[in-house]
Amino acid sequence: MNFSLWQITPVTLFLIFIAPVAIVLFSLTGDYSENWSHLYNYVLIGYIKNSFYLILGVSLTVLILGVGTAWIITNYDFSFKNFFEWALILPLAVPPYILAYTFTGLFDTFGTANNLIREIFDLSRDFTFFPKVRNVPGAIIVFSFTLYPYVYLVSRMAFINQSRSIIEAGRTLGLNKLEVFYKLAVPMIRPAIIGGLMLVVMETISDFGAVDHFAISTFTTGIFRTWYGMYDIETAMQLASLLLLFAITLIIIERYSRRNASYSNAMSLYKPLSHEKLRGFKNFLAFSACFIPIFIGFILPVVELTYWALNYKLDFFNEKFISTAWNTFYLAIIAAFFCSVLAVLINFSIRYKSNNYLKFMSSFLTVGYAVPGLILAIGVMQMLTFIDKSFVSNIPNIVFTGSIFGLVLAYIIKSYALSNSTIDAGYQRINERIDDVARTLKTSGWSLLSQVHLPLLKTSFLTSMLLVVSEVIKELPATLILRPFNFDTLAVYTYVYAAEERMYDAAAPSIAIVMVGLIPIIILTRMIRRSRPASRY
Amino acid sequence: MASLEVKDLSHSYIRGKSVLKEINFSLEAGEILSILGPSGCGKTTLLRIIAGLEKETSGSVNIDDHIISDHLHTVLTENRNIGLVVQERALFPHLTIINNVMFGIKETKSKKYEIAMRLLKLFKVDKYAYNFPNEISSGEQQRVAIARAMAPNPGILLMDEPFGTLDQSLTHQLRTETRKILKDNNTTAIIVSHDFDDAISMSDKVIVIDDGQIVQSGSAKDITHISPEKSVKLGSIISNS
Numbered sequence: 001m002n003f004s005l006w007q008i009t010p011v012t013l014f015l016i017f018i019a020p021v022a023i024v025l026f027s028l029t030g031d032y033s034e035n036w037s038h039l040y041n042y043v044l045i046g047y048i049k050n051s052f053y054l055i056l057g058v059s060l061t062v063l064i065l066g067v068g069t070a071w072i073i074t075n076y077d078f079s080f081k082n083f084f085e086w087a088l089i090l091p092l093a094v095p096p097y098i099l100a101y102t103f104t105g106l107f108d109t110f111g112t113a114n115n116l117i118r119e120i121f122d123l124s125r126d127f128t129f130f131p132k133v134r135n136v137p138g139a140i141i142v143f144s145f146t147l148y149p150y151v152y153l154v155s156r157m158a159f160i161n162q163s164r165s166i167i168e169a170g171r172t173l174g175l176n177k178l179e180v181f182y183k184l185a186v187p188m189i190r191p192a193i194i195g196g197l198m199l200v201v202m203e204t205i206s207d208f209g210a211v212d213h214f215a216i217s218t219f220t221t222g223i224f225r226t227w228y229g230m231y232d233i234e235t236a237m238q239l240a241s242l243l244l245l246f247a248i249t250l251i252i253i254e255r256y257s258r259r260n261a262s263y264s265n266a267m268s269l270y271k272p273l274s275h276e277k278l279r280g281f282k283n284f285l286a287f288s289a290c291f292i293p294i295f296i297g298f299i300l301p302v303v304e305l306t307y308w309a310l311n312y313k314l315d316f317f318n319e320k321f322i323s324t325a326w327n328t329f330y331l332a333i334i335a336a337f338f339c340s341v342l343a344v345l346i347n348f349s350i351r352y353k354s355n356n357y358l359k360f361m362s363s364f365l366t367v368g369y370a371v372p373g374l375i376l377a378i379g380v381m382q383m384l385t386f387i388d389k390s391f392v393s394n395i396p397n398i399v400f401t402g403s404i405f406g407l408v409l410a411y412i413i414k415s416y417a418l419s420n421s422t423i424d425a426g427y428q429r430i431n432e433r434i435d436d437v438a439r440t441l442k443t444s445g446w447s448l449l450s451q452v453h454l455p456l457l458k459t460s461f462l463t464s465m466l467l468v469v470s471e472v473i474k475e476l477p478a479t480l481i482l483r484p485f486n487f488d489t490l491a492v493y494t495y496v497y498a499a500e501e502r503m504y505d506a507a508a509p510s511i512a513i514v515m516v517g518l519i520p521i522i523i524l525t526r527m528i529r530r531s532r533p534a535s536r537y
Numbered sequence: 538m539a540s541l542e543v544k545d546l547s548h549s550y551i552r553g554k555s556v557l558k559e560i561n562f563s564l565e566a567g568e569i570l571s572i573l574g575p576s577g578c579g580k581t582t583l584l585r586i587i588a589g590l591e592k593e594t595s596g597s598v599n600i601d602d603h604i605i606s607d608h609l610h611t612v613l614t615e616n617r618n619i620g621l622v623v624q625e626r627a628l629f630p631h632l633t634i635i636n637n638v639m640f641g642i643k644e645t646k647s648k649k650y651e652i653a654m655r656l657l658k659l660f661k662v663d664k665y666a667y668n669f670p671n672e673i674s675s676g677e678q679q680r681v682a683i684a685r686a687m688a689p690n691p692g693i694l695l696m697d698e699p700f701g702t703l704d705q706s707l708t709h710q711l712r713t714e715t716r717k718i719l720k721d722n723n724t725t726a727i728i729v730s731h732d733f734d735d736a737i738s739m740s741d742k743v744i745v746i747d748d749g750q751i752v753q754s755g756s757a758k759d760i761t762h763i764s765p766e767k768s769v770k771l772g773s774i775i776s777n778s
Contacts, residue, residue: 433627436590437682439614440621441641441689451640455631 006349006445007358013342014361017413020379021371023386024244027237035226035235047222050136054211054218055201057140058147062200065144065293066151067193071181072290074159077275078283084290086525091297092149093517095474097209098494098510099142102301104213105308105503107133112304134214142210145297147200153524154196158189191257198254202247206372208477209495219243220374220477227378237382240375251370302514308507321493321508328473328489328512331404335411336419336468340461342412343419347427348449351435362420369417373410373478380410380482407482414478415471419464426460427453466519473516538566538725539601539618539692541587546596548582556582558749560596564693564742567723569716571736571757574746580729583746584695587727588621589614600692620686624698626678628670634681635666641689656684659718676707683715687724694719694726700735712738736760 072078073085091099106113107130117129132138162185170184186193208220219239227236278286346365350358368376384400392398400406430453438444438452454461476491483492490509497506541564548557556579564570572580585591587598589605589612597607605612628637638653657663660680665673670681679699686694699715700708716739719726730736736743736757743760745753753760 431625431627433623433625434629436585436588436614437621437623437627437686438629438640439590440588440617440619440686440691440695442615442643443641444613444615452629456629 006345006353010346010349010358010361010365013346014365016409017365017368017416019383020376020410020413021244022379023382024237024240024375024379027234028241030234030238032238033232033235035230035232036238039222039226039235039239043217043222046217047219050216051205051218053136054139054143054204054216057137058143058200058204059197061140061144062148062151063193063197065148066153066196067155067186069148069290069293070152070155070159071185072286074156074162075276076278076286078278078286080287080290084287084294086521087294087298088152088290089149089521089524090294090518091146092524093470093514093521094146094298094301095209095476095491095513095517096142096146096203096207097213097476097498098305098513099146099297099301100139100210100213101494101498101503101506101510102304103133103138103142106300106304107131107138112307134216136216139211139214139216141296142214143200143204143207145293147203148293148297150199150203151193151196154192155189158192159185162188194257195254198250198257202250202254202370202372205243205246205250206374206477208372208374208480209491209498213498220372223374223378224477233378233382237378240372240378243372244375247370247372247375248367251367254370302511305507305511305514308504309511324488324490324493324509325512327487328491331407331411331489332469332472333465334404335408335415335472336465338408339412339415339419339468340423340464343416343423343464344449344454344457344461347420347423348453351427351432352445352448366417366420368413369415371414373414373475374481376410376414377478377481380406380413380478402482402484404484404487407479407484410478410482411468411472411475414475415468418467418471422460422464422467423457426457430456463523466523470516470520473513538723540564540566541693541725541727542599542602543583543587544597544599546583546586546593546598548579548586548591548594555594556749557586557593560746560751562742562744562751562754564725564727566725567720568742569719569726569728569740570742570744571740572727572729572744572746573731573733573736575731578746579749580731580746581697584697584727584729587693588619588695589617618689618692620689620691620694622679622682622686622694622696622699624701626670626675626682628678628682628685630670633667633669634662634673637670637681638685638688640685643689652688653684656688657681660684660714676703676711679703679711683718687718687722692725694724696726696728698730699728700732701730708732708735715739 069084069088073081073088105111108114109128109132111130113130114128117123118125118127133141166188167180167185170180175183205219208224211218212221212224219242223236223239223243226232226239346358346362350362381401384403384406388399388401392400434452435448438448443451473490476495479489479492480495483489488496490513493509494506494513497503497509543560543562546557546560547555549555560583562570572583574580582591586593586606592611593606595608598605600617604610605617628634629640632640634657635650635653638656639649642649642652644652654663654666657666660683662673662677662680662684665677665681670678673681683694683696683699686696700711703711712735718724728735728739737760738757740757743753743755743757744751745760
């Protein structure tokens, strides 16, 4: 390993990571077909309208759910508070498309919930108690109750860091408890909330599975239909570009908010917030406020899926399920391993050969998480087609398009941010003087990495692997497009069955996805506990 | 053991704002030099430049009459045969004490062990050989850090505020012991400190840096017997630290 390799690696990765996105954006400069005119004149406004309502509805709901529960948990002592503190993150384990599947299974005209009401009250088959959910308000509920933990997490972290002195100062200046909340506490953590909210919006606009299941026309379903229905990849890419430009705007806002987030904990002397003990009706209110989001976002889908799996398809543990689970597992492990290795190499390069362009590239590589999976898939597909045609057409048995390679590449680009933040946090904990001393002990480059850094990064590496595994297992649109022929993952398996309304068959893979999704929840819970300023004293 | 010569060395992080200005000094093999000065005066930067962890803006560093750093040459840190002890100690937390000390020795395993154990005995921490750094006190950690830096038999040993975080009685004891070991091993050493007692009691030579410039230099004895005028100046530098 020579010196320059530590600089070349990030540059090469930068080019590979940026190529699919650049290919998609480049389509804007190409010719516009008749399909584009059709979309532009008749459909595009519908996509924009639906996306706008979704974003607006989801944003408002997650703000209420996320910030509200974070404030209650941080400031009050009530029944099962310790349980709610971590359980409020549980809905993160449920991808929106799985909640959408269970919602339709529950609340459709002949769904479990309506059937139950009819049976209990002996009502006719025409009677429908629960309103239809396959619409924009239904999608808003699905997205809000699965994605609010993003806002809850950042708000909780920020509230934890707020000093009691500031809140007490507000009270002495005449503010009541509610005013302290919305005039002082919330404005102080505004940048953090905006950061969390942007993540929610990005997830909402990137989703394909839930909106497709609810038959709501958005950009992602439009892109999919243009490609697979009209067989017009150019127009699909042009449509994707518009969505990508919106995603880039969100990234900029999110980055900007994160940069300003520090003012939320700019106190010189930290005093932990005191917890007010709630009793009677107030205790019940706080309990309900925390229980309802968990019930809708986690308990309900898990109970329904388990019910389906156990009562209707006890033989779900069949050969097909095992092979699909195995495909998912090894794909996730490969992607997680490479993603984590890349994150280590890049972070090491930055530390070892510190300069501004490496830092810039590293921060750029992390924006992959915000690129919708569908767009990434289109870009990767186009890039691989180009490579196949230009470079490997003469080599027999080598085709990148439709291979595992493309899928793993897309996963790495999409999940790199997770690995990077984990490894970066690991590096923050290694004192830089250790490197100085190691160098004077004739240990540099690869030896420094393997003998000193890697052993110290073991936990971070494992955490990074787990986070990426759980992310990859949930990923749907990119997998759907890039998977090799006849190659299913749990997410695809779930999607295909749900699309055929075979909800009972979709139950077992859905449960598996949710279970794996619990891994990062456990890690996050531990990280939050460790991050409390009070725990350091 | 090696001799050291620093010639016309200047350094700045921002153009036009020098951290070090025209630093000149030399050190014979086996001598101990203390660099004294208030926080932020540039003494740590000087040490890092000698170690090769930072590159000087101008001037040169010579070891045993060989240029190891100037505008044309830069010998990498790992090839300078220099030992470094930092205030934070920076012991490798994943390695036992014996493995920390053996880390930089390029010998056979048995020879490495022999050298490391000898040093651990010398610094009276051999009973902790198989403990991890977090299992021993900060004073013991500091002894291990010095032993580790001395283990590969470096030409020059650089110590940056080696006793900065220790209490006074422990500092006094370690100072005496470390000087004895350095002298017994004929080790050339530079100790950066803002503590006047550290400088006087441990070293043969002292230079005082203020605002990036050498304002006083001489033997430890000279420094303790300076004129009243200079004494006031030196006193203010030390009290600022």
